[in-house]
Amino acid sequence: MKSKSIGEFEELVLLAVCILEGEGYGISVKREVEKHSGRSILLGAVHITLYRLQDKGLLQSEMGGNTEKRGDRRKRLFKVTESGMRQLHAAQDVRQKMWQLIPQLKPSL
Amino acid sequence: MKNERVPKILILANWLASKFINESFLEEFLGDLKEIYEERLSSRGRFYAKWMYWVDALHLLMGFTSFSRFTNSNTLTIFMLSNHLKISWRNLRRNRGYSSLNLLGLILGFTTSLLIYLWVENEIATDNQQSDSDRIFIIYSREVYEGGTNAERNTPARLPEEIKKTFPEIEFATGYAKSFRMSLKGVTQETFQVNDNILKMSGTRGSPDFFKVFDFKLIEGTAESALPDRHNIAISRKMADIFFGSAQEAINQMIRYENQSDLIITAVFEDIGDESTLKFDYLTHWDAWVDSDPIKQSWGHFGTETYIKLKKNSDPWQTSQKIKDFLGNFMEFDDTHRFELDMQKFGDGYLFGNYVNGRPAEGRIAYVRIFRGIGLFILMIAIINFINITTATASRRHKEIGIRKVIGASRLSLKTQFVTESTLLALIGISLSIGLVILLLPVFNSITHKSIVIPFSDGVFWLRIVAMTVVIGFVSGAYPALVLSRIKLISALKSIGTIGSRPSIIRRGLVTFQFALSILLIVAALVVSKQAYFARNKQLGFDKKDLLYIPLEGELLTNYSLFRSKASIMPGIVMVDRSAQTPHDMGFSVPWFSWDGKDPNDHTLFTSSSVGFDFISLMKLKIVEGRDFSRKRPADLKNYIVNEAAVEAMGGDDALGKTVSIFGKTGKIVGVIKDFHYNSLHLPIRPMALDVKEDLNFGTALVRIEEGKTKIALNSLETVCNEINPGYAFSYTFVEDTYEDMYKVESTMSTLTQYFASLAILISCLGLFGLVALATELRMKEIGIRKILGATIANIFQLLSKEYVLLLVISAAIAIPIAVHFMRQWLNQFAYRIELDWWIFGLACILTIGISFIVIGSRILESALTNPINSLRDD
Numbered sequence: 001m002k003s004k005s006i007g008e009f010e011e012l013v014l015l016a017v018c019i020l021e022g023e024g025y026g027i028s029v030k031r032e033v034e035k036h037s038g039r040s041i042l043l044g045a046v047h048i049t050l051y052r053l054q055d056k057g058l059l060q061s062e063m064g065g066n067t068e069k070r071g072d073r074r075k076r077l078f079k080v081t082e083s084g085m086r087q088l089h090a091a092q093d094v095r096q097k098m099w100q101l102i103p104q105l106k107p108s109l
Numbered sequence: 110m111k112n113e114r115v116p117k118i119l120i121l122a123n124w125l126a127s128k129f130i131n132e133s134f135l136e137e138f139l140g141d142l143k144e145i146y147e148e149r150l151s152s153r154g155r156f157y158a159k160w161m162y163w164v165d166a167l168h169l170l171m172g173f174t175s176f177s178r179f180t181n182s183n184t185l186t187i188f189m190l191s192n193h194l195k196i197s198w199r200n201l202r203r204n205r206g207y208s209s210l211n212l213l214g215l216i217l218g219f220t221t222s223l224l225i226y227l228w229v230e231n232e233i234a235t236d237n238q239q240s241d242s243d244r245i246f247i248i249y250s251r252e253v254y255e256g257g258t259n260a261e262r263n264t265p266a267r268l269p270e271e272i273k274k275t276f277p278e279i280e281f282a283t284g285y286a287k288s289f290r291m292s293l294k295g296v297t298q299e300t301f302q303v304n305d306n307i308l309k310m311s312g313t314r315g316s317p318d319f320f321k322v323f324d325f326k327l328i329e330g331t332a333e334s335a336l337p338d339r340h341n342i343a344i345s346r347k348m349a350d351i352f353f354g355s356a357q358e359a360i361n362q363m364i365r366y367e368n369q370s371d372l373i374i375t376a377v378f379e380d381i382g383d384e385s386t387l388k389f390d391y392l393t394h395w396d397a398w399v400d401s402d403p404i405k406q407s408w409g410h411f412g413t414e415t416y417i418k419l420k421k422n423s424d425p426w427q428t429s430q431k432i433k434d435f436l437g438n439f440m441e442f443d444d445t446h447r448f449e450l451d452m453q454k455f456g457d458g459y460l461f462g463n464y465v466n467g468r469p470a471e472g473r474i475a476y477v478r479i480f481r482g483i484g485l486f487i488l489m490i491a492i493i494n495f496i497n498i499t500t501a502t503a504s505r506r507h508k509e510i511g512i513r514k515v516i517g518a519s520r521l522s523l524k525t526q527f528v529t530e531s532t533l534l535a536l537i538g539i540s541l542s543i544g545l546v547i548l549l550l551p552v553f554n555s556i557t558h559k560s561i562v563i564p565f566s567d568g569v570f571w572l573r574i575v576a577m578t579v580v581i582g583f584v585s586g587a588y589p590a591l592v593l594s595r596i597k598l599i600s601a602l603k604s605i606g607t608i609g610s611r612p613s614i615i616r617r618g619l620v621t622f623q624f625a626l627s628i629l630l631i632v633a634a635l636v637v638s639k640q641a642y643f644a645r646n647k648q649l650g651f652d653k654k655d656l657l658y659i660p661l662e663g664e665l666l667t668n669y670s671l672f673r674s675k676a677s678i679m680p681g682i683v684m685v686d687r688s689a690q691t692p693h694d695m696g697f698s699v700p701w702f703s704w705d706g707k708d709p710n711d712h713t714l715f716t717s718s719s720v721g722f723d724f725i726s727l728m729k730l731k732i733v734e735g736r737d738f739s740r741k742r743p744a745d746l747k748n749y750i751v752n753e754a755a756v757e758a759m760g761g762d763d764a765l766g767k768t769v770s771i772f773g774k775t776g777k778i779v780g781v782i783k784d785f786h787y788n789s790l791h792l793p794i795r796p797m798a799l800d801v802k803e804d805l806n807f808g809t810a811l812v813r814i815e816e817g818k819t820k821i822a823l824n825s826l827e828t829v830c831n832e833i834n835p836g837y838a839f840s841y842t843f844v845e846d847t848y849e850d851m852y853k854v855e856s857t858m859s860t861l862t863q864y865f866a867s868l869a870i871l872i873s874c875l876g877l878f879g880l881v882a883l884a885t886e887l888r889m890k891e892i893g894i895r896k897i898l899g900a901t902i903a904n905i906f907q908l909l910s911k912e913y914v915l916l917l918v919i920s921a922a923i924a925i926p927i928a929v930h931f932m933r934q935w936l937n938q939f940a941y942r943i944e945l946d947w948w949i950f951g952l953a954c955i956l957t958i959g960i961s962f963i964v965i966g967s968r969i970l971e972s973a974l975t976n977p978i979n980s981l982r983d984d
Binding site for chain 1: 136138139140141143145148164165168169
């Protein structure tokens with residue numbers, strides 16, 4: 001878990017790629033993140049994050065799916081790797097544990 | 110190709126991206142960009158889509174350049190540039206005070222010079238909008254007599270017709286009358302009527318060729334058929350709208366003219382804009398007008414203008430040689446007196462409108478030159494400031510430069526840093542200035558009586574702006590770039606030998622130059638406003654208050670005596686009389702006035718004018734010798750009254766009783782009046798001879814009204830006029846108002862120079878303030894030590910200000926002789942002018958030195974008062 005920890009925006013992008021199930025590329029990820037987080041994001045930010053995540057080994061990618069809408073250019077489709085999945089779970093676990101430690105919320109349990 | 114659907118500007122963005130992004134990643138980026146573009150195009154519109162395309166593309170570039178694996182080798186440049194921009198921005202923010210000082214000076218300077226630039230362009234464009242402007246010429250006449258030549262635009266009215274007949278290279282020729290009643294100069298108005306709509310419009314006459322010589326746009330009708338016949342008229346869109354509702358409805362309609370004839374409208378032309386000096390709402394037929402009056406048909410009467418268009422490929426110079434002696438065919442000349450013709454380009458006529466020694470010379474071009482000079486001066490002052498402050502602030506950054514050098518910055522990279530910084534500042538300044546100019550234009554237009562707009566669609570204009578930004582950026586960044594990138598590493602880190610603790614020779618030179626320019630402008634502002642005030646308030650020798658004139662036309666002209674007797678007894682009116690020419694503009698001068706014992710070679714010009722019996726008492730002129738004309742002496746209809754200048758011209762003494770004659774009428778001089786200004790102060794008072802005519806139909810009615818009863822008097826006049834002359838619209842002009850027009854140029858000049866001078870001194874002071882502030886800041890330690898050793902505040906003040914006082918004195922010494930020279934030249938165009946008193950220069954110097962001293966002093970005092978502990982505690 002040394003250098004593999006991820007930031008908040010990275011986590012959102014990673015989750016979006018998961019949701020898209022192999023159909024994740026620059027624009028679809030951007031749209032997904034915007035839809036759920038409600039903020040507007042620059043395309044470049046998404047791109048950079050996707051590559052950074054790939055560098056960390058959390059994503060893998062292949063080229064494919066050229067359409068006329070894109071001027072016959074292919075897109076890079078991203079998929080989550082196993083370690084990416086593990087990373088998401090780890091992040092989720094950490095939060096879960098910490099949430100349970102918040103005292104004010106206990107009475108309702 | 111799919112690419113065709115991508116706008117050009119986006120291809121540029123793609124190209125840019127391809128230069129910096131590694132090829133293997135390019136495809137997906139561009140694909141994403143294209144896809145999102147299409148999406149935005151359909152949801153938010155073209156502009157937004159394009160804009161965001163660029164934002165995204167640049168953002169990608171900036172983002173990816175920090176990832177070396179995505180980029181190709183060009184990226185280092187982009188990376189450095191973005192780093193430079195970032196550092197520049199941080200520096201500007203850190204030195205917020207100096208940056209805004211710098212920016213303010215630049216904005217003021219640039220705004221001013223941009224306004225001047227627009228004004229100058231507008232002046233140059235005047236009369237230069239014609240499509241064949243290199244073939245359109247003014248024909249002017251030159252009178253050559255013993256001892257001199259004299260040229261003017263006026264030519265005989267039949268010249269256009271004859272000259273076109275004789276010379277085949279002249280394709281078209283037209284006459285044009287600037288004012289066609291001798292009694293009423295300037296804008297002449299005539300009455301038109303359609304049904305019950307009676308209105309006065311201002312216009313003139315033109316030959317059938319008029320619209321072939323000039324390409325004023327025709328909405329209805331063609332250039333061929335614009336004015337085919339004597340009963341035709343061409344009118345403007347405005348006039349068509351007023352009388353008929355639209356141009357389409359006006360064409361081929363009938364309009365009643367001067368209650369005398371019905372004219373058929375054969376053309377409607379587009380309203381004539383400010384860029385033309387020929388201004389008219391209608392044109393009636395030239396021949397109809399010339400034929401109506403035998404005087405106009407005479408070749409000796411020079412009263413109208415002639416314009417020609419040469420055939421393509423004909424040589425203007427040859428033509429001008431051929432037409433030179435053309436008038437000899439129609440007039441008799443002798444060795445001592447003849448008229449010649451010459452040509453001047455129509456486009457030059459506006460700027461070179463004055464004739465000196467028989468040729469076109471100066472004119473408004475003088476103002477264009479002056480303003481261009483002022484614009485350049487102010488721009489220079491602003492740039493100097495910019496350089497000064499940039500250099501001075503830059504010299505505080507030794508440590509930064511040292512560190513950069515340590516980590517391996519090349520000199521080139523340091524230079525780029527400084528130039529980027531100054532260009533960025535210049536760009537901000539210029540963008541803000543353009544915004545400011547947009548805000549200021551309405552005010553500027555009302556001062557200059559123009560309708561200037563920013564030429565947003567003009568590529569040349571933007572090119573100049575961009576060039577200006579780059580030049581300012583480079584020039585002002587160059588000095589710090591060169592000097593500071595050269596300093597030795599050790600001294601940079603130790604801050605030894607700081608540049609800027611004492612202004613360098615260059616900077617001192619620049620400050621001196623700046624203040625010399627400011628003093629020059631202040632002197633100009635003082636002189637010009639003083640002269641303008643002088644011109645407007647000079648005692649003219651007659652009472653211009655409560656004096657108005659009414660054009661005599663229709664029944665008013667033919668039945669003048671009825672009008673006079675009726676109007677004179679109406680309430681509010683003191684006296685009614687008439688004069689052949691309006692009293693402030695009597696230009697009609699001839700060399701033919703003769704007296705007993707006149708030297709036959711004496712061609713002195715005499716202003717000759719006919720008036721009514723009461724003219725002298727109505728005008729409140731002063732009689733110095735002899736008596737006024739009197740109705741009780743019928744012989745006075747042959748007699749003359751002259752002015753003092755005329756007595757002088759006739760040899761001095763004993764003018765009374767002399768027998769004199771002009772135009773075949775001989776009589777005696779019965780009185781001498783004191784000289785009065787019957788012309789603009791640009792012109793000297795000429796000898797003048799007045800005679801009385803009672804029964805002829807001539808002139809303009811002059812009315813003296815009772816003080817404070819203007820309204821009543823105007824009502825009375827309108828009643829009388831409408832009663833006697835129902836077919837004409839009543840119009841009048843106050844003599845006093847015409848003086849505003851007469852000195853319009855001067856008062857505009859005086860307002861503008863005042864503004865410009867204040868701006869110049871303001872900008873200079875901003876710069877000085879910045880310099881002094883920095884210089885003292887860098888010497889704070891010295892000040893601290895001096896204070897500890899016992900220096901008083903006065904000592905320190907003296908120490909710090911000594912230098913600047915010297916600079917100011919030098920700049921005054923440079924500026925004053927130059928100012929004297931230019932102001933003399935400017936004043937020379939007035940026959941009556943103010944003296945260049947020494948106090949004007951004194952005042953300018955005191956103002957400049959005083960203001961700058963307040964600026965310097967406040968800053969110096971602040972440092973002198975600082976407790977030494979604050980400045981020395983760091984060591």
